[in-house]
Amino acid sequence: MSTSAGRKKSIISTSGGPVIDIPVANNTLLNKAASQSTSLYQQCSALRARLMRVEGFPPYFALSASSDAPSARRSTDPVTQLWDCFALGVPLCFLLNLLPPPIQNVAVQTTDFDPTNEKTRKRAIAQFAMGVRQIDGCPSFTVTDLWDRSSTDGFVKVVNIVSLVVDNIPDDFFIESPPSSPPTEFSAKDSSDSLPTEISEGPSDKYPGSNVTKELLYTERKYVQDLETMQSYSNTLAQSNTIDLDTIHLLFPNLNKLLNFQRRFLIKLESINELPWQERRWGSAFTEFEEEFAVYESYCANYTNASDILMHEEHHLMALDGMLNVKSELPAFLIKPVQRDAEP
Amino acid sequence: MGELVRKYRVVVLGAGGVGKSALTVRFAQGRFVSDYNPTIEEEYACDVQAEGETCLLEIMDTAGAEQFTALNEVYIKRARGFVLVFSLTQESTLQDVDNIRQQIQMIKAQEGQSIPIVVVGTKMDLAREREVTRDTIKDLAARWGLPFYETSAKNNWHVTDVFHDLLGQMRRRYPDEPLKKRKEKTKSRNRIDRCIIM
Numbered sequence: 001m002s003t004s005a006g007r008k009k010s011i012i013s014t015s016g017g018p019v020i021d022i023p024v025a026n027n028t029l030l031n032k033a034a035s036q037s038t039s040l041y042q043q044c045s046a047l048r049a050r051l052m053r054v055e056g057f058p059p060y061f062a063l064s065a066s067s068d069a070p071s072a073r074r075s076t077d078p079v080t081q082l083w084d085c086f087a088l089g090v091p092l093c094f095l096l097n098l099l100p101p102p103i104q105n106v107a108v109q110t111t112d113f114d115p116t117n118e119k120t121r122k123r124a125i126a127q128f129a130m131g132v133r134q135i136d137g138c139p140s141f142t143v144t145d146l147w148d149r150s151s152t153d154g155f156v157k158v159v160n161i162v163s164l165v166v167d168n169i170p171d172d173f174f175i176e177s178p179p180s181s182p183p184t185e186f187s188a189k190d191s192s193d194s195l196p197t198e199i200s201e202g203p204s205d206k207y208p209g210s211n212v213t214k215e216l217l218y219t220e221r222k223y224v225q226d227l228e229t230m231q232s233y234s235n236t237l238a239q240s241n242t243i244d245l246d247t248i249h250l251l252f253p254n255l256n257k258l259l260n261f262q263r264r265f266l267i268k269l270e271s272i273n274e275l276p277w278q279e280r281r282w283g284s285a286f287t288e289f290e291e292e293f294a295v296y297e298s299y300c301a302n303y304t305n306a307s308d309i310l311m312h313e314e315h316h317l318m319a320l321d322g323m324l325n326v327k328s329e330l331p332a333f334l335i336k337p338v339q340r341d342a343e344p
Numbered sequence: 345m346g347e348l349v350r351k352y353r354v355v356v357l358g359a360g361g362v363g364k365s366a367l368t369v370r371f372a373q374g375r376f377v378s379d380y381n382p383t384i385e386e387e388y389a390c391d392v393q394a395e396g397e398t399c400l401l402e403i404m405d406t407a408g409a410e411q412f413t414a415l416n417e418v419y420i421k422r423a424r425g426f427v428l429v430f431s432l433t434q435e436s437t438l439q440d441v442d443n444i445r446q447q448i449q450m451i452k453a454q455e456g457q458s459i460p461i462v463v464v465g466t467k468m469d470l471a472r473e474r475e476v477t478r479d480t481i482k483d484l485a486a487r488w489g490l491p492f493y494e495t496s497a498k499n500n501w502h503v504t505d506v507f508h509d510l511l512g513q514m515r516r517r518y519p520d521e522p523l524k525k526r527k528e529k530t531k532s533r534n535r536i537d538r539c540i541i542m
Binding site for chain 1: 381384385387404407412414415417418419421422520521
């Protein structure tokens, strides 16, 4: 990726015709708008909507929501709902078994199972984890990825895998949308596209401060995506064997924990945003997570050090310029958490 | 508090019922599980001292049952070190160890020669039921070029040796594993994550 893409001075054109030099915004990751598809909350919300239309699936949501299930939590945001539901294991197998041949069904009893039995649930998760390996290009995961609630990284993987499975479910298994909702021209598979892709902006949403909160939510989404970009950069760097892992850790101090916290914080903001505006208590997100903001301390404290490492390792990092340019992009990413934290 | 440690991922593999969980739980929690309850997947984390440095071992205990062996590949890809378990009282379980050993070498082929592996014979206390002889073990150890340990989770014989040997191998093979902040079980209110990295 060339960094000067937007400032091209070249008048040499492969087509031979005259080229008019029009200024173009740099199409870099830095300038890219937050896309809906990669926010965990939005992804879960879309996936939940699709799953509600898979024939026979909705009862599993009810099952995981019933209070006697061990994982019953207070929150009803789509992330928690999907997590609780998937952690039952059996619903995952149910979905996999809807896939057409050559995908082989997994032998799991999908009705009348005991949702409180840990072994039953884990066995079903393991069966699903093995079953999805039949799907070309499907990433792998382990039971712990879904079972361990302390990190969202594993769950992000599972959501992607389940989305992939649902993509492959034949249309016949999707029931029509309830008549109350507007008719959709999309096929069942595209149903996620019909979800609002912008922050809702109806006339009822014009209330005092709406622009401020919209800005907050929008920039938080973008910020989480930027952190995800940094994480995948850091992972790629680790695999490239150009820099030792300790140095990578110093370059992105505490990044995984930071991302994990920000994901959960964003989920909270998103769920506040779903409420009628009179009930939105934005401050509660900050008071609830107050202590966790401490993850910023070590990031900020080590930022100067990270910048030094960046300069020192520049020649090594150049190998990954295709992902993030070491001169023009990476420094801007590195300072993002510091900037975000400093905002009033 | 907030101390940085090196984290190593270990996976325990072997046939069903050989005592993978008994071995793992004995090491990680210092107790003996006597009743048999087939594992699906269980993760344990524990601190281990090595040459004056504390390391965090993340030990993945797996299902030995045949129906789950398709997951082994996923475990092998993620782990740094391997504990291959067979039962001294059941010679056929050595075959599973051999299969897994070859699978590891295939998957980790690009990582070069020395993959940290320890082979463990369990149920050493059941001397009367023993099927695998010392000679068999000597012979295999030489052929595979791997360290073997005879253990008893019940009597806590040589269990820690297994994991210390493996940790030593991993530290030599992967000296640059990233430093991680140890997960803390209890959160203290006034804890400050200082700038520890210098």
